[in-house]
Amino acid sequence: MPTVSMTVNGKPVSANVDARTLLVQFLRENLRLTGTHVGCDTSQCGACVVHVDGVALKSCTTFAWQVEGANVTTIEGLANGDKLHPMQEAFRENHGLQCGFCTPGMIMSAVEMVWRKGSDLDEQTIREELDGNLCRCTGYHNIVKAIHAGARAMAGDRGPAQQAAE
Template sequence: MAKVTLTVNGRKMSGECDDRILLVNFVRDNLGLTGTHVGCDTTQCGACVIHMDGKSVKSCTILAVQANGSEITTIEGLAKDGELHPVQAAFKENHGLQCGFCTPGMVMTSVDMIRRHGAKLDEATVRHELEGNICRCTGYHNIVKSVLAAAHEMGAKQAAE
């Protein structure tokens, strides 16, 4: 058994796990944060995307022990003071979700994408960068629309500041 200590959504958290436990399972089973979904366990679907040290990663590709000491943000950590993150709000307003299974990974990937590209984000880039996230319900139109709306809103907010 290995002790893993992470800063998760701003709080230091620890747990013990087998050396072979994937980060996605550690976050869900040991830390009780079930917003991060397990889809394929083979890095194909993107349902398990979280932020590790500020970058989006598929948490089914990383062992929990490899993440020891890292700063993690999960879907639960995006909303602040009961207010949705702008990307979460844009998904809600633009109907960017159906069953919700892929939504946490889509949102986490989108937050990182907007952080890197800002308001300059275009449809082709969004579609390209979401290729690693599979949605079986929506056909992506409203997901892309949501990401672009959030990028525009966040870019306008940054420009005003």
């Protein structure tokens, strides 16, 4: 079995895994980081979104070995210690979640959306950018509100990928 090594939420990790192991399985089963969820098997629902080197990625359709050496952030690593990330705060403040299952993927996608699109997001942009994330509970109304507010609160945060590119 091949060895995969990467940095997850700031900690270096390494394991021998079956070559078929998906990134989401590696996170959930090997590292027991169960905040990243699986909601479908066709890359449609976005419950599995994580950041790989600052880019949002669906971990259900990525092999663990494909992100060898990368910097992976999951929902568990988004907060700064006890201090919630502004997007997490915004989801709570705006009731942007109900059952919570799609929420980790939603928040990870939303953060990266702000990195790519800036912190002044209009409703149409948010709705279009959410195309890869399904929610069955909220009707998206409060998710859109939450992302709008969370983006404002993130003003100035251009994200690791953008910073590296500059």
